[in-house]
Amino acid sequence: MDSAEDTAEGYRPWSEVTPDAARRLLVAAVDAFAERGYHATTTRDIAGRAGMSPAALYIHYKTKEELLHRISRIGHDKALDILTTAADGPGCAAERLDAAVRSFVRWHAAHHTTARVVQYELDALAPEHRSEIVALRRQSDAAVRRILADGVAAGEFDVPDVPGTTLAVLSLCIDVARWFSAAGQRTPDEVGALYADLVLRMVGARPRPQK
Amino acid sequence: MDSAEDTAEGYRPWSEVTPDAARRLLVAAVDAFAERGYHATTTRDIAGRAGMSPAALYIHYKTKEELLHRISRIGHDKALDILTTAADGPGCAAERLDAAVRSFVRWHAAHHTTARVVQYELDALAPEHRSEIVALRRQSDAAVRRILADGVAAGEFDVPDVPGTTLAVLSLCIDVARWFSAAGQRTPDEVGALYADLVLRMVGARPRPQK
DNA sequence: GAGAACGCTAAGCGCTTGCTCACCCGCCCT
DNA sequence: AGGGCGGGTGAGCAAGCGCTTAGCGTTCTC
Secondary structure (H helix, E strand, O other): OOHHHHHOOOOOOOOOOOOHHHHHHHHHHHHHHHHHOOOOOOHHHHHHHOOOOHHHHHHHOOOHHHHHHHHHHHHHHHHHHHHHHHHOOOOOHHHHHHHHHHHHHHHHHHOHHHHHHHHHOHHHOOHHHHHHHHHHHHHHHHHHHHHHHHHHHOOOOOOOOHHHHHHHHHHHHHOHHHHOOOOOOOOHHHHHHHHHHHHHHHOOOOOOOOO | OOOHHHHOOOOOOOOOOOOHHHHHHHHHHHHHHHHHOOOOOOHHHHHHHOOOOHHHHHHHOOOHHHHHHHHHHHHHHHHHHHHHHHHOOOOOHHHHHHHHHHHHHHHHHHOHHHHHHHHHOHHHOOHHHHHHHHHHHHHHHHHHHHHHHHHHHOOOOOOOOHHHHHHHHHHHHHOHHHHOOOOOOOOHHHHHHHHHHHHHHHOOOOOOOOO
16 A cells, blocks of 8 residues: 555656566565565465466566565665765765765655565575675665765764764664654655754764855 | 573573573574564474473463563563663763663663564564553653753753654664674674764764863 | 372364466467 | 467465364472
């Protein structure tokens, strides 16, 4: 039911999943995994949500785990793309950190069903798929660390522990996927703005109107 | 395997679980749930880790879900106790916030197996048990919010959005249970100190030597 | 020292799980 | 017109699940 918002707002996710039936199954799996968790979701449930018989799933995917892997891979690619775009964009370190946190958090809030699966079902992946995904996450870590290191080098930030603060910033953003929409009233934009402000304070960025 | 650290350091957790065999089963369940998740853990696995036959579990617990509920209840009680002790303790708002975050994070790190179950397996609880636990979590939220509100009222903090910042602070602390000990090198004390500093920056607390 | 009570096990019941297989239907291409 | 083919179904298999039950050894009580 939450996937309605995924298909809204112009950009269409899962467009890379090509047979139409395969995409419907994948979207159904995202909803089911987000709602009950990977292990508590049955293949019958996924197929049912997609309006198909249980056997239809195995025409497009070899196993249930392959479905999770596809979701996780696409989601991590998108998340990493958002982060690196901001990290390697224009502007001073504070502006790039603001953009990175704001867009990363917004994605986690707007697509919290997908993000929940992506961020919290990592252990359900097969070992070789897991290590592939872990490599992507290390790149996310590196992107944020780069901004912080730049900011410290430029004298914009006051960060005694760069690796630790990097971990905290990413952790803070990622956990949005867990609690978002349980509360309800905040929009993804609002949460993104709030978090960007909080993170800039965490790194001791000097307030704007000080040129 | 991680429960070794739970039995160390003087204070003995799970001492409230009284028949010895019941405690061994519960500790085994904590390890298993933390490692693979509730739904992926079998009752045979739990009993096996406790060195018993599968049927032994049902002498002490009616269902597998009761085991999770007991763990969740005890863990939430402990976590809430830590938070409220700090929130209602002596000192100015900044000191209380420092103490709250430091001890809360330290607990999540030191007992990250328990914390993982407590924080991330909430949806696996039966509806009536779930709402009981959710009530406890609201009290945790209230404790942190109280400190922030006090700090703002006293002019110690600069927090434009108290409910949102409360959410972020708790989220940051809780997510420690997810990533801790994967990395390895940091001690719970170090993480607690780092996070206390980061949170004080988030709320715009003025640095210490300004009386 | 007989008998109840307790803590535990071996065996297994009923059900659900991930997944397979034989078959079918509509569409394209000669 | 007819044969192949990609996408779909109904039925069902082997395995594993949560949980139960009959029975056994030890300990406590009188």
